[in-house]
Amino acid sequence: MIGVGIVGMGIIGKRVAHVLSADPDLTLAGVVIRNASGPVLARPDLPYYAADLERLHALTAGGVEVRGLQTDLLARCDVIMDCGPSRTGAGRSEHYRAAGVRSLFCGGERSVELGPLVHPALNFDAAVGASSCRLTSCNTTALGRFVSALGATAIDELDGVVLRCCTDTDKAAKGIVNGAVVGANRSHHADDLRAILPYLTATSTAVTLPMTAGHLIQVRIRSSALPAEIVERLAANPRIAVLAPGRPLDTARLKQSAFTAGRPWGNRYELVVRPSEDDPSVFWLSLDNEAITVPEALDVLRAMTLGSSGETAVRTTDESLGLSAKAAAEALLC
Ligand SMILES: NC(=O)C1=CN([C@@H]2O[C@H](COP(=O)(O)OP(=O)(O)OC[C@H]3O[C@@H](n4cnc5c(N)ncnc54)[C@H](OP(=O)(O)O)[C@@H]3O)[C@@H](O)[C@H]2O)C=CC1
Numbered sequence: 001m002i003g004v005g006i007v008g009m010g011i012i013g014k015r016v017a018h019v020l021s022a023d024p025d026l027t028l029a030g031v032v033i034r035n036a037s038g039p040v041l042a043r044p045d046l047p048y049y050a051a052d053l054e055r056l057h058a059l060t061a062g063g064v065e066v067r068g069l070q071t072d073l074l075a076r077c078d079v080i081m082d083c084g085p086s087r088t089g090a091g092r093s094e095h096y097r098a099a100g101v102r103s104l105f106c107g108g109e110r111s112v113e114l115g116p117l118v119h120p121a122l123n124f125d126a127a128v129g130a131s132s133c134r135l136t137s138c139n140t141t142a143l144g145r146f147v148s149a150l151g152a153t154a155i156d157e158l159d160g161v162v163l164r165c166c167t168d169t170d171k172a173a174k175g176i177v178n179g180a181v182v183g184a185n186r187s188h189h190a191d192d193l194r195a196i197l198p199y200l201t202a203t204s205t206a207v208t209l210p211m212t213a214g215h216l217i218q219v220r221i222r223s224s225a226l227p228a229e230i231v232e233r234l235a236a237n238p239r240i241a242v243l244a245p246g247r248p249l250d251t252a253r254l255k256q257s258a259f260t261a262g263r264p265w266g267n268r269y270e271l272v273v274r275p276s277e278d279d280p281s282v283f284w285l286s287l288d289n290e291a292i293t294v295p296e297a298l299d300v301l302r303a304m305t306l307g308s309s310g311e312t313a314v315r316t317t318d319e320s321l322g323l324s325a326k327a328a329a330e331a332l333l334c
Pocket residue numbers: 007008009010011012013032033034035037051083084085086087092106107108109137138168289290291293
């Protein structure tokens with residue numbers, strides 16, 4: 001078993017810690033924390049390590065059972081998945097490097113010094129044996145799934161309008177409530193895709209809206225593939241659920257369906273795609289920003305540590321998370 005250390009028990013960290021308990025190759029070696037936050041108190045059974053000595057004293061005084069310091073975890077894990085707040089990973093990366101431990105960072109990290117951006121279905125090999133790499137952000141993960149399902153060479157041109165929710169489900173201090181904000185510049189999503197697929201012609205814009213139940217992307221493509229072929233390819237992907245024509249794409253309802261199906265935190269790992277009825281070049285993508293990167297994170301952890309083939313890694317992840325066309329239909333469209 002590969003021992004995975006997680007840093008941070010926030011939106012992403014708590015989800016990855018949870019799914020590792022059911023994985024056939026990867027096991028949770030420990031979670032580095034700073035505070036006795038809600039997710040920490042809710043899972044007293046997890047192996048916690050304090051970020052530093054001062055935190056260790058405070059956590060212990062607060063009743064959290066702590067097994068040691070971050071340095072202790074680094075000495076006993078094979079890879080760290082850093083789930084700290086976006087754009088702060090570079091500071092923490094020095095510790096991982098000094099300990100000689102591989103590290104995987106999340107999509108909010110923009111520093112190229114943290115390694116290549118990886119989307120397993122597009123450039124899996126970039127992660128094989130890598131000492132450090134970065135996952136794509138949630139919207140870029142969705143776009144990467146869409147592009148890879150169609151086949152990257154089937155797309156001549158792509159334009160995405162990303163409609164972002166303005167906060168996470170647990171953050172009172174983040175987000176707008178009284179308007180929509182169109183980014184001043186083009187968004188990072190198409191640039192990130194092109195960092196992985198340099199020949200792809202792609203543009204993207206992001207709009208932030210006062211909502212919390214996931215992001216939406218309107219994608220317009222120019223493709224040589226026939227519309228029916230495109231839908232067939234999308235539907236064949238276990239991480240994509242194609243919404244039947246004539247159904248509204250209601251993101252609050254999709255979130256509720258995932259809760260109803262018993263998914264923890266109402267996780268929707270699958271990307272929901274609704275083809276436009278009128279224009280075969282237009283697709284609506286709906287994603288649970290808090291959950292969609294979890295499958296790709298497990299794939300990349302496998303690539304970095306086990307050197308599995310892309311196909312094996314993705315299949316193992318799908319089996320471990322129970323992802324299939326049938327599961328998607330049951331969990332999301334009920
Ligand atoms: N939220 C989302 O929808 C998505 C996020 N991402 C990316 O995932 C990454 C994580 O985001 P998210 O989970 O939302 O962030 P959160 O803010 O929810 O969680 C970050 C956690 O890290 C903890 N933390 C901070 N510094 C340290 C440290 N030195 N040691 C241990 N723990 C630490 C914080 O706890 P405390 O402050 O209590 O110490 C907090 O719990 C970012 O790169 C983000 O861009 C990617 C896709 C979607």
